[in-house]
Amino acid sequence: MNHPTPLSQALRRPLPAALADALAARFGDRFSVAQAVREHHGRDESPFPPTPPEAVVFAQSTDDVVAVIDLCRAHRYPVIPFGAGSSLEGHVLAVQGGVSIDLQQMNRVLSIDADDLTATVQAGVLRKQLNEELKSTGLFFPIDPGADASIGGMSATRASGTNAVRYGTMRENVLSLTVVTPDGKVIRTAGRAKKSSAGYDLTRLFIGSEGTLGVITEVTVRLYPVPEAMSAAVVNFPSLSEAVRAVIQTIQLGVPIARSEFLCAATIRAINAHSHTTLREAPTLFFEFHGSEASVKEQAELVQQIARDHGGQDFEWASRPEDRTRLWNARHNAYFACLQVRPGCRAISTDTCVPISRLADSITGARRILDTAAFPTMILGHVGDGNFHAVLLIDPNDAQEVADAERLNDEIVRLALSMDGTCTGEHGVGLHKIGFLVEERGDDAIDLMRRIKAVIDPHNIMNPGKVFTTP
Numbered sequence: 316m317n318h319p320t321p322l323s324q325a326l327r328r329p330l331p332a333a334l335a336d337a338l339a340a341r342f343g344d345r346f347s348v349a350q351a352v353r354e355h356h357g358r359d360e361s362p363f364p365p366t367p368p369e370a371v372v373f374a375q376s377t378d379d380v381v382a383v384i385d386l387c388r389a390h391r392y393p394v395i396p397f398g399a400g401s402s403l404e405g406h407v408l409a410v411q412g413g414v415s416i417d418l419q420q421m422n423r424v425l426s427i428d429a430d431d432l433t434a435t436v437q438a439g440v441l442r443k444q445l446n447e448e449l450k451s452t453g454l455f456f457p458i459d460p461g462a463d464a465s466i467g468g469m470s471a472t473r474a475s476g477t478n479a480v481r482y483g484t485m486r487e488n489v490l491s492l493t494v495v496t497p498d499g500k501v502i503r504t505a506g507r508a509k510k511s512s513a514g515y516d517l518t519r520l521f522i523g524s525e526g527t528l529g530v531i532t533e534v535t536v537r538l539y540p541v542p543e544a545m546s547a548a549v550v551n552f553p554s555l556s557e558a559v560r561a562v563i564q565t566i567q568l569g570v571p572i573a574r575s576e577f578l579c580a581a582t583i584r585a586i587n588a589h590s591h592t593t594l595r596e597a598p599t600l601f602f603e604f605h606g607s608e609a610s611v612k613e614q615a616e617l618v619q620q621i622a623r624d625h626g627g628q629d630f631e632w633a634s635r636p637e638d639r640t641r642l643w644n645a646r647h648n649a650y651f652a653c654l655q656v657r658p659g660c661r662a663i664s665t666d667t668c669v670p671i672s673r674l675a676d677s678i679t680g681a682r683r684i685l686d687t688a689a690f691p692t693m694i695l696g697h698v699g700d701g702n703f704h705a706v707l708l709i710d711p712n713d714a715q716e717v718a719d720a721e722r723l724n725d726e727i728v729r730l731a732l733s734m735d736g737t738c739t740g741e742h743g744v745g746l747h748k749i750g751f752l753v754e755e756r757g758d759d760a761i762d763l764m765r766r767i768k769a770v771i772d773p774h775n776i777m778n779p780g781k782v783f784t785t786p
Contacts, residue, residue: 326780327412330369334390338372338414341382345373356397356415360462360650361405361747362661362711368395368409373417377493377501377532383416384530384776385499391774396526398468399441403664404745406472406525410780416530418467424448425533433490433507435535438467445536454538457482460741461647467531472743473523477646480566480699481573481605482539484741486522493533494521497772507535520767525743526778528771542605545573546615547633547642551597553626555579555682555694558598559675561625562698566671568621570614574603575699576646577678582653582693582706589652590645595629600698601646603639653693653706660690660708663720666748667731668702668740677734681705681727688723690716702740729754744782752783 330348338346347353348370357367374380387394393413400407409415421437424445428434429452436445443463445456458469460476468474470492475484482488491505504517521528552558562575577600578586584596600622604614619630633639645652654662669677678694685692685705696703705727709716728738728751738744738751753761761783768775768785775785 359402363405366408368415371415380495398465401462403742404747406745432538475741477574488537491535494529496529544608544611547603547639550622550627550630555598557625573605576601577698579694582695585652657708661711663707665705666739666742669734669736673734684726
């Protein structure tokens with residue numbers, strides 16, 4: 316698999332002087348060409364080296380975004396949206412140069428419509444910020460990718476996370492978007508009604524478009540009542556396969572669990588070292604149950620019996636809010652805990668998702684592939700919806716390790732594709748999965764995507780070089 320390299324200079328263009336002057340005149344000190352600022356906006360959590368834009372504009376409104384796009388379009392110059400910088404596949408890297416539009420100052424919650432169970436926010440609002448502002452309403456926003464990502468970025472990458480098994484992904488939980496298109500028009504893709512059959516589904520077109528079709532500036536999301544009762548549990552298993560089979564049986568029996576997370580023994584070891592926990596270092600499942608007191612008790616008892624049938628032991632409960640928070644913070648920090656296993660390393664992470672019936676075959680197959688690695692590897696993920704991640708810790712300066720990791724990554728992805736799965740369950744395509752997307756969808760589907768892109772963005776200024784290559 317030949318992955319594109321973000322350090323290729325062939326398509327990079329310097330910032331036109333006239334464009335720089337126009338942006339400086341319009342934005343003043345919210346326009347920057349400082350090296351440190353540019354480097355910050357040319358890196359994410361991907362294994363790629365930093366690839367900075369030529370300039371950064373800090374937007375505060377939809378009108379600001381329109382102004383940047385209008386000026387860049389006039390010079391046929393690339394635009395790259397930037398949220399929290401937590402993406403994992405090189406989404407924000409300026410592979411063709413360009414202007415980064417930083418949306419972090421667009422961080423207002425515009426409205427909370429508690430009676431309709433919706434909220435409208437600017438794209439730079441972080442998910443934890445939204446839930447903090449919802450505390451007094453008895454509602455919450457459930458999409459939880461682990462990182463404190465921006466709502467706009469989560470929409471652009473079609474994110475999900477630990478709660479997806481019960482509440483779905485951003486695809487199911489975004490009702491409407493405000494988007495600035497490459498021709499500088501501001502469109503609202505839908506209203507706040509729970510459903511609509513009015514025309515093409517533009518909301519879903521932009522969700523997952525990764526900044527290649529426009530810049531998302533506002534998002535209307537679904538909210539949910541905070542459950543009457545919540546309970547979490549940790550259970551260990553004698554083997555990876557038994558843990559996964561317990562999850563499969565739980566899902567197939569229709570138990571409405573809220574979260575189901577798998578962590579291999581090596582991941583637990585890393586978490587214990589990083590978060591100062593004392594979890595048993597064995598294949599482990601984290602569960603969470605939401606509902607009434609009676610339904611949570613019934614769900615938990617049923618899952619506990621399923622776990623026992625598969626050799627589960629040391630079933631530990633976390634019913635107090637502070638215990639649940641400590642448990643899930645440890646899970647959310649797992650990626651960074653893994654990085655600490657090998658200081659100075661970079662992580663290449665897979666993001667495959669398969670039908671739940673093939674989950675055990677996919678994970679055990681991935682484990683066999685990873686067992687051939689000469690560097691540390693871990694497996695963790697949201698197994699309740701068939702999605703898991705392999706984390707490969709490599710020395711970025713060791714060309715052989717990088718090549719070996721990419722080869723193992725290829726094998727894991729192709730295994731998932733052979734099971735009617737996908738190369739990315741939630742991280743998106745970005746740079747790293749362009750080749751995989753072609754294998755998954757086929758040339759004709761990619762050609763259709765290119766034609767959609769060409770109609771909406773004829774000058775290819777919106778985050779070029781991501782999702783697919785353009786002829």
